Amino acid sequence: MRWSQAFIPTLRDDPADAEAASHRLLVRGGFARQLMAGVYSLLPLGKRVHEKIEGIIREEMVKVGGQEFSLPALLPKEILEKSGRWGVDVMFKLEDRHGAAACLGFTHEEIFAWIARELRSYKQLPQIWFQFQTKFRDEERPKSGLLRVREFMMKDSYSLDVTAEGLDYAFQQHFEAYRRIFERLGLDVVAVEASSGGMGGNESIEFMIETPAGEDWIVSCAACGYAANVEKATSLLEPASDEAGPATPEKFATPDVRTIEELAVFEGGAPAEQQIKTLVYTIDDAPALLLLRGDHALVEQKLIDGTAAETLRPATTAEIRQALCASAGSLGAVGVEGLRVLADPALQGRTNMTTGANEDGFHLRGVSIERDIQVAEWMDLREVTEGEACPMCEADLAIRKTAEVGHIFKLGTVYTEALGASVQGEDGKNVPIIMGSYGIGVGRAMAGIVESWNDENGIIWPMNVAPYEVVVTIVNPKDVESSEAGQRIYESLIGDGIDAILDDRKERPGVKFKDAELIGIPYRITVGPKGLADGKVELFRRRGAEKRDVDVHKAADIVLNAVMEERR
RNA sequence: CGGGCCGUAGCGCAGCUUGGUAGCGCGCCUGAAUGGGGUUCAGGAGGUCGGGAGUUCGAAUCUCCCCGGCCCGACCA
Numbered sequence A: 001m002r003w004s005q006a007f008i009p010t011l012r013d014d015p016a017d018a019e020a021a022s023h024r025l026l027v028r029g030g031f032a033r034q035l036m037a038g039v040y041s042l043l044p045l046g047k048r049v050h051e052k053i054e055g056i057i058r059e060e061m062v063k064v065g066g067q068e069f070s071l072p073a074l075l076p077k078e079i080l081e082k083s084g085r086w087g088v089d090v091m092f093k094l095e096d097r098h099g100a101a102a103c104l105g106f107t108h109e110e111i112f113a114w115i116a117r118e119l120r121s122y123k124q125l126p127q128i129w130f131q132f133q134t135k136f137r138d139e140e141r142p143k144s145g146l147l148r149v150r151e152f153m154m155k156d157s158y159s160l161d162v163t164a165e166g167l168d169y170a171f172q173q174h175f176e177a178y179r180r181i182f183e184r185l186g187l188d189v190v191a192v193e194a195s196s197g198g199m200g201g202n203e204s205i206e207f208m209i210e211t212p213a214g215e216d217w218i219v220s221c222a223a224c225g226y227a228a229n230v231e232k233a234t235s236l237l238e239p240a241s242d243e244a245g246p247a248t249p250e251k252f253a254t255p256d257v258r259t260i261e262e263l264a265v266f267e268g269g270a271p272a273e274q275q276i277k278t279l280v281y282t283i284d285d286a287p288a289l290l291l292l293r294g295d296h297a298l299v300e301q302k303l304i305d306g307t308a309a310e311t312l313r314p315a316t317t318a319e320i321r322q323a324l325c326a327s328a329g330s331l332g333a334v335g336v337e338g339l340r341v342l343a344d345p346a347l348q349g350r351t352n353m354t355t356g357a358n359e360d361g362f363h364l365r366g367v368s369i370e371r372d373i374q375v376a377e378w379m380d381l382r383e384v385t386e387g388e389a390c391p392m393c394e395a396d397l398a399i400r401k402t403a404e405v406g407h408i409f410k411l412g413t414v415y416t417e418a419l420g421a422s423v424q425g426e427d428g429k430n431v432p433i434i435m436g437s438y439g440i441g442v443g444r445a446m447a448g449i450v451e452s453w454n455d456e457n458g459i460i461w462p463m464n465v466a467p468y469e470v471v472v473t474i475v476n477p478k479d480v481e482s483s484e485a486g487q488r489i490y491e492s493l494i495g496d497g498i499d500a501i502l503d504d505r506k507e508r509p510g511v512k513f514k515d516a517e518l519i520g521i522p523y524r525i526t527v528g529p530k531g532l533a534d535g536k537v538e539l540f541r542r543r544g545a546e547k548r549d550v551d552v553h554k555a556a557d558i559v560l561n562a563v564m565e566e567r568r
Numbered sequence B: 001c002g003g004g005c006c007g008u009a010g011c012g013c014a015g016c017u018u019g020g021u022a023g024c025g026c027g028c029c030u031g032a033a034u035g036g037g038g039u040u041c042a043g044g045a046g047g048u049c050g051g052g053a054g055u056u057c058g059a060a061u062c063u064c065c066c067c068g069g070c071c072c073g074a075c076c077a
Helices: A021-028 A044-063 A077-083 A109-118 A164-185 A260-265 A300-307 A317-324 A414-419 A442-452 A480-495 A509-519 A552-566
Strands: A032-036 A039-042 A066-069 A074-076 A092-095 A101-104 A127-136 A151-161 A190-193 A203-210 A216-221 A227-229 A250-253 A276-283 A286-293 A312-314 A340-343 A353-356 A362-367 A397-412 A422-424 A430-432 A434-441 A470-474 A500-503 A523-527 A536-541 A546-551
Touching (some): A021 A032, A021 A442, A039 A044, A044 A066, A044 A127, A044 A164, A044 A442, A077 A414, A109 A434, A164 A190, A164 A203, A164 A397, A164 A434, A190 A216, A276 A300, A276 A317, A397 A414, A470 A509, A480 A500, A500 A509, A509 A523, A523 A552
Parallel strands (some): A066 A127, A286 A340, A470 A500, A470 A523
Antiparallel strands (some): A032 A039, A074 A101, A092 A101, A127 A151, A151 A434, A190 A203, A203 A397, A353 A362, A523 A536
């Protein structure tokens, strides 16, 4: 490709609405343009990167026996109704001219399960099926450029097995394939235990990259490698040494005290870690009390996972008053009967605690959990904080902001049962196929790579995904000798299968250098009269900004070798 | 869905308070010089001021409605 003919609309200024590094650089470098909220066009450079990422993912999927499909993006209501997912809030719903309902696919478990109905015998299993497909999700809030969008390319794969061991094996194969994929993409991922969320299933691992543009917090231990999403993470706490306290709780007046912090500084109050925080939630339309240590925060996802609730929300002021006859600020669980009380294990065995008295303006002190409160269930509900002890090795835990680039799930038989995908086992009985589901967002991976690999001059693509591997920059296109020399080097590289681009534009050298660095091409060969006078051209490596002069006639070979070495 | 901010030329922005010929920088086109880090000079093209309604002799500017976008939070297969 000649740069003078290429559509690479670079921008001198950062786009005004871009915050995340990847957003800024992908727009500025001419890789993508926004069409509407969370919807982007890929320009030629972006498309090239996308294809390279897809190529790597495809290779690794094929290595573990994956077979590629291409399913429709347009899905019928009937199939999604069978799994109970018709109408989920991220779904883009539409109607055809006859009034038949359809939607744009947000994921494809149902459709693969539908096709899997053609499987008849255990002898045909296992299978790994995958595709690259555009997914549509009407996210509440698209953000961070290409990191969180409403239409995106995803590689999704599905494993089909007869036994739980088979699923474990497919899951493990995917885990390893994903490790190799992210390694080749230049993404430094942390695999974390994750909540399965609305997908169903019982075990899932997310692959996260650390970035300020992320939106998931993960807990990790540098000492032993333990890592988990905060939605799932646990930690060890220092055992509390409470005084026994009085024989019965004592009520005391606390005018105008409504928060944990206010009670902590109130004369006669108690430090947050000696308070019991009482939250009222409506779980599947029934009120429930959640008890946490005063300084601990609730993780709603843990509550969802722990209760298997269909719907769940904080109770309204009116509901709270109806349940406890008091306002938020004076709530407690002492003496409460007839309500479901869930308590976090950090409260287990605690004595002499302080909590609300269910009477506005009053609290109770000297509360012993086991003695005074009827806890229906103990359930891990609290959010881990920085510096708490690792549940595996007791070292200090760190908390990091991350973005999810891949997720693997053990689904089980939720979808295959709903859609009737079963096979006959060895014993002649029909058993539902056991499914796993595994996804990687291609555009998100691209944005993630940019988040990980950039500097003040632009993107620094890893060789494997670079839109072009080498740019041959002609300093002065009017100088016939350098034009010809540049062209020879360029053609030699192309002949060797290198993705090269020839920057033959009639621009000042500075412009060409800036552009090449902005779009992140790993190697640049600069051909100009100054160097040619000594038979030299300059070889510049984007990563590390190393420069060296090399013999004109050897330049192509030297770069060829360097590129080959960096391809993986 | 709550809170905040913003829509004026391809990009970045000023003008709006106090209504009266639509501006600046970059980019783009032509010509010339220059040619190893966003060079310089001269000339030029380019705008339904997000959309609609209203007030007014007159609206980018004032009023109302709508649409779109960004950020924070909530939410999130």
